[in-house]
Structure formats: C-alpha cells, structure tokens
Amino acid sequence: MKRLGLLLLLWPLLLLWPQLLWADDSTVMSWLDNRFRVDPTVQQVSFMVKRDQKSNAVVLVRPDGQKYYAWRHPDNVSWYEAPGMDIISIENPMAGPWQAVGKVSPKNQIVVLSDLKLEVDKLPARLYQSETIKFSARLTQNGKPLQLRDFLDRINLTVVFYEYIENLDGLPKEALPMPIPMGTFADDGLGFDEVAGDGVFTVALPVELQPGKYTVKVSSGNGIFLRTVEQEVLVYPPPISASFIQGRGQSEAHQVVVAGEEGALKAGSLAAHIEQVSFEGETTISQQAALPDEEMLTVWLPNGKLAGRYTWSGWLYATDRFSNRELIFQLPDSHFAIQAELQLDRNLAAFREQQEAKERQAELERLAAERQAARTKAMKIIALANVLVIVLVVVGVVLWRKRKVKKTIESAELSVPES
Incomplete structure (x- = not known):
C-alpha cells in the first residue's frame, strides 16, 4: 500500500517528466511509440527526429491520421531530410497527439521546437x-x-x-x-x-x-x-571613389587617391587599407587615414620596380554625414603592369643622352663664342677709341703749334721798324 501511495503521489510528476528535462522551451520526447502532443495555442512547430543513418525519412502522422511524407506534404509543411535526421516544420499545426513512424534512433530523442521566430x-x-x-x-x-x-x-x-x-x-x-x-x-x-x-x-x-x-x-x-x-x-550611388595613379618609371611611387562626394561624408572620416600583390605573390600593405579637416586621401604604394603584372585591392572606410553611419566599401582586384626595359629602350635612352650631351656642349660652345666675339668687339672699340684720342691729340698739338708759329711771325712783323 505504501508503494502504491508513493506511486500515486509521483504520477503527476512522471507525466511532466519530459517537459522538466528541458527547461529551455524545447520539448524532448522519448516515448516508445514516438508520440508527442501539440498544444492548441502553438502556431508553429518544428520536429527534429534522429533516426538510423541508413534508414528512410520518417512518416509524420497527424492526430486525425493523415500522413505526411518527405516527398509529399502540404504547403504549410517544410521538410529537411539529411542522413540520420529529419527536420520538419509546420505552420498552424493541428492540436493533439502526433507520431513519427520510422527507425527512430533509441539513443536520440524527438525534439519539438515551438514558436520559432x-x-x-x-x-x-x-x-x-x-x-x-x-x-x-x-x-x-x-x-x-x-x-x-x-x-x-x-x-x-x-x-x-x-x-x-x-x-x-x-x-x-x-x-x-x-x-x-x-x-x-x-x-x-x-x-x-x-x-x-x-x-x-x-x-x-x-x-x-x-x-x-x-x-x-x-x-x-x-x-x-x-x-x-x-x-x-x-x-x-556610391559617395566615395578611388583612383589609381601609376608611378612614372621605376623610382616614383604609385598613388591611390580617395575622394568623397561633396557634402556626403564627414570631414576627416576617410581611411584606407590597400593591398598590393606582386606577380611573385608578395603582398605589401599600405594604410592611411585623413586628418580631421581633410575630405580627400592619398595612399602611396611602393613601386615594385621588377617588371610584371601587379594587383591591388583594399577597403575604404568613411562616416555618412546624413545618418552618422559607418560605411565600408570593398575595392575589387585591379591590375597594372610594369613593362620590362628592352635593349632597344636602353640604346634609345643612351642615344638620347648622347644627343642631349652634344646639344649641351654645342650650347656651351655657342655661348663661349658669343662671349669671345663680344670681348673682341669691345677690344676693337677700345683700340679705335684710343687711336681716335691719339689722332685728336696729335691734331690738337699740330694746330696749337701752327697757331703759336703764326702768332710769333705776326709779333715779329709788328716789331720790325718801317724804313
């Protein structure tokens, strides 16, 4: 009698045992006949049924006896079939006892998930x-x-x-x-x-x-x-743009110029992460952030120098002026090439250097000749001026002497008495 009384006291708890095992709102069913009850208030339910790996999908039986199959079921049922498992979701399920018929694994249980959102x-x-x-x-x-x-x-x-x-x-x-x-x-x-x-x-x-x-x-x-x-x-349309400027020759760095549409982005919010990959697979990372008042950004990329095909890509970051939302833009892979320097190019460069050297030498000689001609002309002018001065002095002296002789003769004539 004591055992019977204890059993009567524990009977309500035994009925609630499956629900008590799972306190996270999932219901786990492990009865021998694989039956489970759906409450009338449930609007959506999902059944997770684990079965033998090599077995077929289970057959789901409604409370009224109608059967649902993995390959045949109404539109309010979705069925995911995988090896060893069926996941069945039903919108507005019929209230009452449901049953999964199949080789349900005894080591696993049927989990009922209700009111998924x-x-x-x-x-x-x-x-x-x-x-x-x-x-x-x-x-x-x-x-x-x-x-x-x-x-x-x-x-x-x-x-x-x-x-x-x-x-x-x-x-x-x-x-x-x-x-x-x-x-x-x-x-x-x-x-x-x-x-x-x-x-x-x-x-x-x-x-x-x-x-x-x-x-x-x-x-x-x-x-x-x-x-x-x-x-x-x-x-x-995108409020930001990025332009690539390839460096001239092999000594000048490349540039990625980032600019925002006027008034669309917050000043100073631009930042960039650029990756450059060489034809040998070597990756170089360049990063740059704008100053507080800048609305443009220039990221300098090292020049690979070696001839070949290069790839660059990256990420741009900015802040939207309208919503204060942080923006991320991915730059897809872009390519550029550094051409090999051919022997013809080297010969042409050397020829141009020789021609430029000859032109510079000719210019120096021309300038030297002009300076020499100017100097010679100046010397001639000075010599002519000196000759002219000498001539003028000689003429002056001759004239002065003649005048003096004339005055002497005139004085002598005046001093001779008349006879």
Whole structure:
C-alpha cells in the first residue's frame, strides 16, 4: 500500500517528466511509440527526429491520421531530410497527439521546437552602391535565443533582393522581378559573425546593385522552416571613389587617391587599407587615414620596380554625414603592369643622352663664342677709341703749334721798324 501511495503521489510528476528535462522551451520526447502532443495555442512547430543513418525519412502522422511524407506534404509543411535526421516544420499545426513512424534512433530523442521566430536587423534607410554592410538575423524560441546546434547547423538563411514593383499581384509570372541573391548568413564565428553557435547569423552583405528601390527578402533556403522577412530599401550611388595613379618609371611611387562626394561624408572620416600583390605573390600593405579637416586621401604604394603584372585591392572606410553611419566599401582586384626595359629602350635612352650631351656642349660652345666675339668687339672699340684720342691729340698739338708759329711771325712783323 505504501508503494502504491508513493506511486500515486509521483504520477503527476512522471507525466511532466519530459517537459522538466528541458527547461529551455524545447520539448524532448522519448516515448516508445514516438508520440508527442501539440498544444492548441502553438502556431508553429518544428520536429527534429534522429533516426538510423541508413534508414528512410520518417512518416509524420497527424492526430486525425493523415500522413505526411518527405516527398509529399502540404504547403504549410517544410521538410529537411539529411542522413540520420529529419527536420520538419509546420505552420498552424493541428492540436493533439502526433507520431513519427520510422527507425527512430533509441539513443536520440524527438525534439519539438515551438514558436520559432526569425528576427532580422532593420536595414538602413539609405544604402550605397558597392558598400559592404554587416547584416544579422536571429532565431528565437518563445522570445529567447535558440542555441540548439543540430538545428542551427542546418539552417541556410539567404538574402535576396528584388527590384521594387508596385501591384505585383496583377502582373503575369513572366513580368515579375528576377531574384538577385546577395548573400548567405552564417553562425560560425568567422568574418563578420562575432560568436559561433549563439543563434545570431551574420552576413557581409555586398550591395552590388544599381541605384534604385528594392524589396529585400530573408528566408530559409533549404526548407528547414517556413519563415520570410521582407523590407524595402533605397540604394544610392556610391559617395566615395578611388583612383589609381601609376608611378612614372621605376623610382616614383604609385598613388591611390580617395575622394568623397561633396557634402556626403564627414570631414576627416576617410581611411584606407590597400593591398598590393606582386606577380611573385608578395603582398605589401599600405594604410592611411585623413586628418580631421581633410575630405580627400592619398595612399602611396611602393613601386615594385621588377617588371610584371601587379594587383591591388583594399577597403575604404568613411562616416555618412546624413545618418552618422559607418560605411565600408570593398575595392575589387585591379591590375597594372610594369613593362620590362628592352635593349632597344636602353640604346634609345643612351642615344638620347648622347644627343642631349652634344646639344649641351654645342650650347656651351655657342655661348663661349658669343662671349669671345663680344670681348673682341669691345677690344676693337677700345683700340679705335684710343687711336681716335691719339689722332685728336696729335691734331690738337699740330694746330696749337701752327697757331703759336703764326702768332710769333705776326709779333715779329709788328716789331720790325718801317724804313
């Protein structure tokens, strides 16, 4: 009787045992007949059924006896089939006892995830062509982050852009806008994703689109569960540009000149990271940041000197003046070449140097001749002037003497008495 009384006291707890095992809002089922109950308030549910590796997908039986198969099920059901596992998501499931029929692994249990929600970051009102933006999405269950690795590892969230068109319902199928896949989210702790397995999926979204208005859809691309989130965005022309100026010859550095559109970026917010890769695979990194009042930036790249094909790429950083948003732009691979110096080029250069040397020598000789001619002319002028002075002196003396003789004769004549 005591055992029977104890059993009667523990019976309610035994009924609740599967729920008590999982306090994170997941329900784990391990009954022998693989049955599980869906509450009438549940609007969405996902079943994770682990089975033998070589077995076929399970058959899911509704409370009314209708059967769902991996290859045949209604539109409100999504089915992901993998070796040893089925993940089945149902929108607005029928309340009551469900059953998974198949070779369910006895070492694993059927996990029921209810009220899964996909929360997606709100994209900025102003996107720029060619920018790269960190874009995140989160899966929650009953408002809490979902961290069930078996489920998260198989989710394939994609971002797709569509050209915005009003009144899509009235358009024929061939007139509907074509999807533009832009990226796939990841929860692996790589790239822009911060922590692996935290239920936060991140994508480095490259906005490689023509300016205009678009509809953005985030959805599960492999049928894990039925969720789609839509947004509308505007894409503007890029507010920043980068120009490459190759150095002359082999001694002058190359330049990457970065300039922002007037009034679009905050002064002093420009920064650049440029990578130059030689034909031998050697990478050189050059970085530069603008001063507080600068709206342009010049990054100097070392000249490789050796002849061959070079590649440069990088990242540009700036701050949007309108929204104070930090902007990232990826510069794709660009190429330039340094030509080999041929023997003909060297001969031509030597010939030009000889010609220039001859021209310089001729110019020096011409200047020397002009100076000599000027000196000779000056000497002639001086000599002529001296001769002229001498002549004038001699003439003056002769004239003076003649005048003196004349005066003497006239004086002598006046002094002779008349007879």
